[in-house]
Amino acid sequence: MSQITNPIRYPDFGSTETMTKRAWWLVVLNVALPGSVQVLAGNRRLGRFGLGATIAFIALAAATLAVYKLLPELFLTIFTSTYGLWAAALALAFYGAVWLTLTLDTLRLLRLVRTGPGARPTIAVLTTAVMLLVSGTAGYGAYVAVSASGFLSSVFVAGPTEPPVDGRYNVLLLGGDAGADRDGLRPDSLTVVSVDATTGQATTISLPRNLQNVPFSAGSALGELYPEGYGAIDGCDTDACQLNSIYTEAELKRSFLYPDATAQGSSPGIQATIEAAQGITGLTIQYFVLIDMQGFSDLIDALGGIDIDVQNRVPVHTDETFTKVLFWFEPGEQHMDGYHALWFARSRHGTSDYDRMQRQTQMQEALLAQASPANVLTKFQAVARAGKQVVKTDVPQGMLGYFVNLAAKTKNLPIVSVPLIPANGVDPEKPDYAAIKVLIDTALAPAPTPTP
Numbered sequence: 001m002s003q004i005t006n007p008i009r010y011p012d013f014g015s016t017e018t019m020t021k022r023a024w025w026l027v028v029l030n031v032a033l034p035g036s037v038q039v040l041a042g043n044r045r046l047g048r049f050g051l052g053a054t055i056a057f058i059a060l061a062a063a064t065l066a067v068y069k070l071l072p073e074l075f076l077t078i079f080t081s082t083y084g085l086w087a088a089a090l091a092l093a094f095y096g097a098v099w100l101t102l103t104l105d106t107l108r109l110l111r112l113v114r115t116g117p118g119a120r121p122t123i124a125v126l127t128t129a130v131m132l133l134v135s136g137t138a139g140y141g142a143y144v145a146v147s148a149s150g151f152l153s154s155v156f157v158a159g160p161t162e163p164p165v166d167g168r169y170n171v172l173l174l175g176g177d178a179g180a181d182r183d184g185l186r187p188d189s190l191t192v193v194s195v196d197a198t199t200g201q202a203t204t205i206s207l208p209r210n211l212q213n214v215p216f217s218a219g220s221a222l223g224e225l226y227p228e229g230y231g232a233i234d235g236c237d238t239d240a241c242q243l244n245s246i247y248t249e250a251e252l253k254r255s256f257l258y259p260d261a262t263a264q265g266s267s268p269g270i271q272a273t274i275e276a277a278q279g280i281t282g283l284t285i286q287y288f289v290l291i292d293m294q295g296f297s298d299l300i301d302a303l304g305g306i307d308i309d310v311q312n313r314v315p316v317h318t319d320e321t322f323t324k325v326l327f328w329f330e331p332g333e334q335h336m337d338g339y340h341a342l343w344f345a346r347s348r349h350g351t352s353d354y355d356r357m358q359r360q361t362q363m364q365e366a367l368l369a370q371a372s373p374a375n376v377l378t379k380f381q382a383v384a385r386a387g388k389q390v391v392k393t394d395v396p397q398g399m400l401g402y403f404v405n406l407a408a409k410t411k412n413l414p415i416v417s418v419p420l421i422p423a424n425g426v427d428p429e430k431p432d433y434a435a436i437k438v439l440i441d442t443a444l445a446p447a448p449t450p451t452p
Contacts, residue, residue, distance in 0.1 A: 007022065008022060008025065008026075008040045008041045009040060009041050013111070013114055016114065016115065016116050017116070019111060019114040019115050019116075020115040020116045020119045022110075023110045023111070023112065023115045023119070023123050024119075024123065026041060026106055026109060026110055027106070027110070027123060027126065027127055030102065030103060030106040030127070031130055033051070033054060034050050034051075034053075034054045034098070034099055034102045034103075035047050035048070035049070035050025035051035035052070035053070035054050035102060036050075036051060037102070037105075037106045037109060038050055038102065038105060038106075038109075039051060041109050042105060042106075042108075042109045043105070046101075046102075046105065049098075050098060050101075050102045053094075053095060053098045054098075057091070057095045060091065072405050072408070073401055073402055073405040074401070075401070076400065076401035076402075076404045076405055077398070077400070077401025077402065078401070079401075080152060080397065080400035080401050080404065081397065081398070081401075082149050082152070082153055082397070085145045085146070085148055085149035085152075086145070086146070086149055088141075088142075088145045089141075089142040089143075089145035089146045089149075090142070092138045092139070092141040092142040092145065093138065093139065093142040095138055096134070096135045096137075096138030096139050096142065097135075099131070099134050099135050099138065100131060100135045103127065103130070103131040103134075103135075104131070106127065107124070107127055107128075110123065110127070112124060152397055152400070153397065155391050155392075155393065156393060156395055156396060156397040156400065157265040157393075157394055157395070157396055157397065158396065158397060158398075159264070159265060159394065159396045160396065161396055161398055161399050162286040162287070164197035164286075165283075165284040165286070166284075167196060167197055167198065168194050168195060168196055168197060168283075168444070169194070169195045169197055169286055169287070169403075169406075170192055170193070170194045170195075170281075170283045170284060170285045170286060171192070171193045171195075171285065171286065171287045171288065171289060171395075172190070172191075172192055172193075172273070172274055172277050172285050172287075172288040172289070173189075173190070173191040173192075173193060173288075173289050173291065174187040174189070174190055174247075174270070174273065174288060174289070174290045174291065175187060175188050175189030175190070175191075175291050175360055176188070176290055176291065176292050187209065187244045187247050187273065187290075188209055188244065188346070188356070188360070189206075189209070189356075189360045189361075190206075190207040190209060190243065190244065190273070190277065191204055191205065191206050191207065191361075192204070192205040192207065192277055192281055192283060192285065193205075194283060194444060195406060195410060197406070199409060199413070200406050200407070200408070200409025200410040200412075200413060201410070201413050201416070202410045202413070202415050202416070203415070203416040203417075203418060203443055203444055204415060204416070204417050204418065205281055205418045205419075205420065205440055205443075206361075206417070206418070206419040206420060206421070207243060207277060207280060207281075207420055208243065208420055208421065208426070208428045209242065209243050209244035210240075210242045210243065210244075210428045210429075211242060211243040211280070211420070211428050211431055212229075212230075212231065212241060212242050212243075212428060212429055212430070212431065213228070213229035213230065213231065213232045213430075213431065214229055214230040214242075214243050214246065214276045214279065214280060215229050215230075215276075215279035215280065215433055216230070216275045216276055216278075216279040217275045217276075217278035217279045220272070220275035220276075220279070221254070221257035221258060221272070221275075222246065222249075222250060222254065222257065222272050222275065222276075223275065223279070225254075230242075230243075230245075230246060230276065236249060237249050237253045237254070238253075242428075243273075243276060243280075246269075246272050246273050246276050247269035247270070247272065247273045248269065249272070250268040250269045250271070250272030250273070251267060251268050251269030254268065254272070255268040257272075258271045258272065264394065265393075265394040266288065266394050270288055270290060273288075274288055279433075280420075280433060280436060281436075281437065281440050282437045282440065282441070283440070287393065287394055287395045288393060288394055289391065289392075289393040289395065290391070290392040290393065291391060292391075292392075296338065296341065296342055296345075296363070296367070297338030297339055297341070297342045298338060299338070299367070300336070300337065300338035300341050300342075300367060301337055301338040303367070305335050305336055305337045305338075305341075306335070306336055306341055306363070306366040306367055307333060307334070307335050307336075307366060308333075308334050308336055308341070308344065308362060308363065308366050309332070309333055309334075309362075310329045310330065310331050310332060310333075310334050310344075311331060312331060312355075313328050313329065313330060313331065314328065314329040314344055314347050314359070315327070315328050315329075315347055316328070316329065316340065316343045316344075316347070329344060341363055341366075344359060344363065345359050345360045345363045347359070416443055418439060418440060418443045420436060420439075424439065425439075426439075
């Protein structure tokens, strides 16, 4: 083909104007359809390979988007699995390498020395910037996918899934606090989250840590030791016979009663606390999530802090005895780093356990608000490193897609709250567990269908 009919492949090298226009066309073609530059002006074999890779990548991206829109649960299941994340990482790394090769070859084909002197820096800088942006984004995406795979595998177990019971999934959330003033970790906040497996409607049941005479579910190992309730007869084997002491006793004194707990991704203390929560609520609890409150500090710092609307004056202490006050959080919007957020949640001076329950819930909600996809992605390495230290759960990795999809439904519905506190008629020292179960059953009962 002659120079006249194909100026892209056979340009007039002596014409600065022609070479400048040609260079701009090649830059645009390389961005619009990678591989087309080589087909038109360079190695056609490389160009055909690049075009094929580009078309395949576009088709794969379109198919992924279609699955996300039409089958979100399937999409989430794939991209929360080890295989799915590794496949995504390999695809991104491969196409990043292809793009890098094609762009470097395009820079060679531009013949910058024959373009106009004024255009050379602009063309070179723009081409290099786009190359680094696309290849860098693909490389970072591959890194995030691999890191996410490792993070999810380290936090979530590879176990069998559990079916809903009476149409609901019930998860025990434990806020653990391993302070210097106590022997081992002891849950300071205990909440059962009950979610309708179809609608996503969530009900949170806050269990005061100081509940006494706690019953256990049928078949419980500790229940056999305390048939009338925890510590109801002859006391218990800890310093305080209340709900959050069950974890300590099972973990430090009665671990032999739960020989299979660790192998199942749990622990004796967690299993005993689950049995207690089941005895209190009458619900079957399929999974647990243990959140280390001390570890929250690193996670909050990794996300850049959290914003909390302080309702009442809350002190920050100078020691682990929670008595000496360093300074006070004043009412109003406060931006807190991890250290101050942790003290905001743990503070005891002049407040009750119920105040602390409310502040811990407030901190958890603020953390979720701060953990936006964009914020997590930009700070992924620090977030993943902190997250491994914060969360322990027996939720299987294979259930993540289902639960994330269910959570999207939950987010659009009002959350029903059932705090077991004196304001709701619950006396933690002499609780009426039959009345508590009625209170919970009433809250979980489906709303009546309106009569036409």
